[in-house]
Amino acid sequence: MDDTDRRLISMLRHDARASLSDLAIGLGVSRTTVRARIERLRQSGEIVGFTVVLRGDTARDPVRGLMMLGIEGRGTERVIRQLNGLSAVRATHTTNGRWDVIVEIGTETLEELDRVLAQIRRFDGIASSETSLLLNTWKSGG
Template sequence: MDDTDQKLISALRHDARASLSDLALLLGVSRTTVRARIERLRRAGEIIGFTVVLKEDALADPVRGLMMIGIEGRGADRIIRQLSGLSAVRGVHSTNGRWDVIAEIGTATLEEFDDILARIRRFDGVATSETSLLLNTRKSARS
């Protein structure tokens, strides 16, 4: 992936509906080049899809946070499945280092947020956790 591909991906993250003409102008290449690069990135699996973010999606989670989870034993797959089944969990990430899994959580109220944290802490195999509330998002793949 070269610098032009990186710029193309950045532009698509900002506006996935940008026209080929606008992208070509921004990148200083032809529309045909933009089309070919997008197709190549899709075939290579670098771009796996496009999405729409609705205003209501952004407003739906006024309380958001990241819960870092330490898992004892070999229960990571089971806990990831359990986390994925919770409607308040917006994302689940495996990681290295001190924490085994990071869960992105979004709720309407602090009380709901506290309830979901308590529920997750009761999962069999969750040894430790640490949670940080997200105060402000300056850049997101969704925006």
């Protein structure tokens, strides 16, 4: 799996119904290339299926947190691609101020959250981080 495959998977995670044309434009490749890569990833078992996410599914994570990241150099786009490839990452946001990126993370257990945080901290380019657990949600978009 190369960087283009990882970017394609990230785009499909964001919107599995995206058209081949939109995916091709986002990746800077042809529609034929996108179709061939998706088929190859399906045949290799890397992609095992596509699914629908319901509003209730997004509230399923018993442990949720926000991880603020400081990124050194010009690695922000690369780090975001890596983050979006993690199954526990629900959203990534670029921001201004002290932190470069804010990551929404959802897991089943605190131990799993700890493993995800440790994995992210090992990404090349992460200079600093701070994490806050989300205790209660009073209002959510949608």
